[in-house]
Amino acid sequence: xxxxxxxxxxxxxxxxxxxxxxxxxxxxxxxxxxxxxxxxxxxxxxxxxxxxxxxxxxxxxxxxxxxxxxxxxxxxxxxxxxxxxxxxxxxxxxxxxxxxxxxxxxxxxxxxxxxxxxxxxxxxxxxxxxxxxxxxxxxxxxxxxxxxxxxxxxxxxxxxxxxxxxxxxxxxxxxxxxxxxxxxxxxxxxxxxxxxxxxxxxxxxxxxxxxxxxxxxxxxxxxxxxxxxxxxxxxxxxxxxxxxxxxxxxxxxxxxxxxxxxxxxxxxxxxxxxxxxxxxxxxxxxxxxxxxxxxxxxxxxxxxxxxxxxxxxxxxxxxxxxxxxxxxxxxxxxxxxxxxxxxxxxxxxxxxxxxxxxxxxxxxxxxxxxxxxxxxxxxxx
Ligand SMILES: NC(=O)C1=CN([C@@H]2O[C@H](COP(=O)(O)OP(=O)(O)OC[C@H]3O[C@@H](n4cnc5c(N)ncnc54)[C@H](OP(=O)(O)O)[C@@H]3O)[C@@H](O)[C@H]2O)C=CC1
Ligand SMILES: N[C@@H](CCC(=O)N[C@@H](CSC=O)C(=O)NCC(=O)O)C(=O)O
Ligand SMILES: [Zn+2]
Ligand SMILES: [Zn+2]
Numbered sequence: 558x559x560x561x562x563x564x565x566x567x568x569x570x571x572x573x574x575x576x577x578x579x580x581x582x583x584x585x586x587x588x589x590x591x592x593x594x595x596x597x598x599x600x601x602x603x604x605x606x607x608x609x610x611x612x613x614x615x616x617x618x619x620x621x622x623x624x625x626x627x628x629x630x631x632x633x634x635x636x637x638x639x640x641x642x643x644x645x646x647x648x649x650x651x652x653x654x655x656x657x658x659x660x661x662x663x664x665x666x667x668x669x670x671x672x673x674x675x676x677x678x679x680x681x682x683x684x685x686x687x688x689x690x691x692x693x694x695x696x697x698x699x700x701x702x703x704x705x706x707x708x709x710x711x712x713x714x715x716x717x718x719x720x721x722x723x724x725x726x727x728x729x730x731x732x733x734x735x736x737x738x739x740x741x742x743x744x745x746x747x748x749x750x751x752x753x754x755x756x757x758x759x760x761x762x763x764x765x766x767x768x769x770x771x772x773x774x775x776x777x778x779x780x781x782x783x784x785x786x787x788x789x790x791x792x793x794x795x796x797x798x799x800x801x802x803x804x805x806x807x808x809x810x811x812x813x814x815x816x817x818x819x820x821x822x823x824x825x826x827x828x829x830x831x832x833x834x835x836x837x838x839x840x841x842x843x844x845x846x847x848x849x850x851x852x853x854x855x856x857x858x859x860x861x862x863x864x865x866x867x868x869x870x871x872x873x874x875x876x877x878x879x880x881x882x883x884x885x886x887x888x889x890x891x892x893x894x895x896x897x898x899x900x901x902x903x904x905x906x907x908x909x910x911x912x913x914x915x916x917x918x919x920x921x922x923x924x925x926x927x928x929x930x931x932x933x934x935x936x937x938x
Contacts, residue, residue: 560633560643561587564594567936568688568706569917570696572620574612577918578705583622583696585708586687588635593716594687595647599729600627600704601908601931602920604760605856608832609699610921613858616677621697622688625651626931627704628719628729638713640887645718646725648732649702650886651676653714667885672712676701682712702732705917707936717890723897727904730761730931731893733881735904738765739893740882741828741854743773750774752825755816756796757840759787761907761930762854763830764794768903770826771795777820781812786927793906816843827851834861841865847873854879907931913938
């Protein structure tokens with residue numbers, strides 16, 4: 558029984574920006590009150606992990622244990638934890654849901670204020686870390702999850718129990734990418750039957766937005782990606798058209814002009830799933846005058862800013878953002894799991910690569926290949 562005791566296990570530690578992760582044994586302390594220790598079984602690598610490791614995230618701090626798209630089994634719980642118990646199958650939530658804070662009670666957002674401040678500093682709500690290396694140096698947490706470790710500790714508001722029959726190897730993707738894109742289309746934008754949609758960036762997030770738009774019966778779903786390999790993926794998830802702006806535009810034509818021409822004046826909804834601020838501008842300006850809404854999902858580096866002519870907004874286009882697809886993790890994850898089990902939500906189709914945990918640095922390399930959507934790492938290997 559490891560309950561109440563520190564656990565020594567394998568983790569991938571980010572010691573320095575821009576450097577590979579170091580696979581080493583670390584010590585994971587037992588959970589304190591309102592904390593949960595999870596044995597992580599599977600984790601995927603999201604573009605945001607690479608973004609933070611690259612050093613451009615204003616909240617990125619080192620040394621830390623990255624990873625936020627993971628699933629596992631509760632090993633032990635601290636005092637006063639009531640929402641999960643030992644043995645539960647769980648998904649870690651980088652967007653907490655406490656159900657009692659101003660945000661949670663507002664009915665207007667899935668953002669939760671309960672642990673966000675300490676989460677952004679890489680510590681648990683009491684201001685300390687549960688991770689240390691074998692030299693005794695504290696290691697920071699990441700996004701309230703730190704799934705690149707065989708064991709992690711999270712706040713109780715940052716974890717949801719799921720149906721144990723759902724394969725953890727697949728549903729770990731609901732911890733970020735799939736939920737984010739699908740929710741952005743079905744919740745944040747709330748796309749309706751017959752509406753038109755353009756998605757910039759055909760990674761897991763963009764393809765999930767396409768999947769959500771298709772589920773809602775969108776009449777036209779255009780995927781824009783600079784990589785032709787994404788056309789086939791786009792079609793598999795439901796896009797009706799594909800544009801590679803590097804080669805599919807007429808001489809002198811802009812992507813905005815092309816999209817406006819294809820949609821009788823512009824899109825009802827556009828989604829940025831690239832993190833590129835120039836793309837964000839195009840996505841806004843490709844919206845229909847009077848009502849088109851552009852949803853920013855992509856994460857941009859420290860110092861990057863968006864711009865457009867205010868006239869674009871004066872004339873009725875709307876700029877919005879979406880975190881974790883607007884999904885409240887503890888209340889709504891069950892519905893997504895069920896949709897996956899019913900076969901109405903594609904998840905397995907995003908797993909293009911599988912690797913043992915010890916190959917985690919190769920999984921970061923995989924991200925740069927057009928053929929890779931997600932690499933799932935098995936933490937038992
Ligand atoms: N708001 C939120 O809650 C979340 C945000 N994110 C963010 O969403 C973004 C997408 O994540 P993910 O799907 O994992 O990332 P990927 O890198 O897998 O997907 C991005 C896609 O956009 C393509 N792309 C890059 N530049 C352009 C461009 N100028 N025009 C069109 N397409 C382009 C990329 O092509 P290529 O590979 O050739 O560069 C790639 O196919 C990231 O910024 C990530 O950090 C992720 C999860 C949650
Ligand atoms: N830390 C960054 C911002 C990073 C960011 O925007 N994260 C997204 C999730 S990305 C998942 O893969 C998000 O949900 N943000 C909301 C939040 O509360 O963090 C910075 O400081 O710019
Ligand atoms: Zn992510
Ligand atoms: Zn809350």
